[in-house]
Amino acid sequence: MTDRYSRQELFKPIGKHGQQKMEAKHVLILGCGALGSANAEGLARAGIRKLTIIDRDYVEQSNLQRQQLFTEQDWLEQIPKAVAAKTRLQAINSTIKIEAYVLDASYASLEPLLKDVDLVIDATDNFDTRLMMNDLMQKLEKPWIFGSCVGSTGMSYTILPNVTPCLQCILDATPISGATCDSVGIIYPTVQMVVAHQQAEALKLLVEDFQALRTKMVTFDLWNNYYHTMNMERAKKNECPSCGENPTYRYLDYENQTKTEILCGRNTVQIRNKRHVSMVELAKRLTSVGKVKQNDFLVSVEYDSYRVVFFQDGRALIHGTNSIDAAKKIYYQLTG
Known part of the structure; x- marks a missing residue:
């Protein structure tokens, strides 16, 4: 050797x-x-x-x-x-x-x-x-x-x-x-x-x-x-x-970590963090991914078989799955 x-x-x-x-x-x-x-x-x-x-x-x-x-x-x-x-x-x-x-x-x-x-x-x-x-x-x-x-x-x-x-x-x-x-x-x-x-x-x-x-x-x-x-x-x-x-x-504090929870009976996972995301910039980026809808409060996108909704307070709902792992993967694919 x-x-x-x-x-x-x-x-x-x-x-x-x-x-x-x-x-x-x-x-x-x-x-x-x-x-x-x-x-x-x-x-x-x-x-x-x-x-x-x-x-x-x-x-x-x-x-x-x-x-x-x-x-x-x-x-x-x-x-x-x-x-x-x-x-x-x-x-x-x-x-x-x-x-x-x-x-x-x-x-x-x-x-x-x-x-x-x-x-x-x-x-x-x-x-x-x-x-x-x-x-x-x-x-x-x-x-x-x-x-x-x-x-x-x-x-x-x-x-x-x-x-x-x-x-x-x-x-x-x-x-x-x-x-x-x-x-x-x-x-x-x-x-x-x-x-x-x-x-x-x-x-x-x-x-x-x-x-x-x-x-x-x-x-x-x-x-x-x-x-x-x-x-x-x-x-x-x-x-x-x-x-x-x-x-x-x-x-490293719990309060600043990304949190997830399965919403009972809705086939949806909620993800919450304190990272600010510009709704305007997010909507603009997501147009290349799927059909985007936007109003003064949220941005939603159809992505594969999922519907993902982003809110101004840092929350996101991933509709179409009860898997936290799958939801986090989708979330990071869309947000970077």
């Missing part, structure tokens, strides 16, 4: 010493869709000690266009993504330890899994989970790498507690679209570009070459030939509730 990582070791910034450091590290990937599966494969091939994968979903046919670890058989058997990924990755590299968890990550479920983790890679599909993770990473002082992509656009940023602005600082300073893959689609090269940036930063952190870390946020649009880096130093705020001088970690 001495030749396995020889080409990686020939790269001077890594070398044999860096490879030894990498082989002692544990990385957790939150989400195993397009970004997660590609990141997981890259890290497995790089030879880290341990990889933990968390995902709540199973493989669907529409995933196969861009989620590179999965096969048609995984789709036909509805294998959970984390389980299918582990099987494939162990076939790629049997020398590393891989743990797969089929769960909807929350503060309570995620914190125990982070005890000996050296790095977290963001591959989630919604900002509710990201903001919870941002608070948790700041509290535990663990580095993580943000990544997001839709259509032909993407972005990535490396977040170091006590050093860089956190995700909350960035969201306050930089407007980010709420578009989703289900509303505007996505092309595979977009995924690969975000993963390339995330993977490069991950390798730097794992071999402890901190001086080489990129300090700017990367944004791009592959179809329209746009690439830009933004200096985010000024985005860091002393009063930030996540990374400021007196953090409150509000997204």
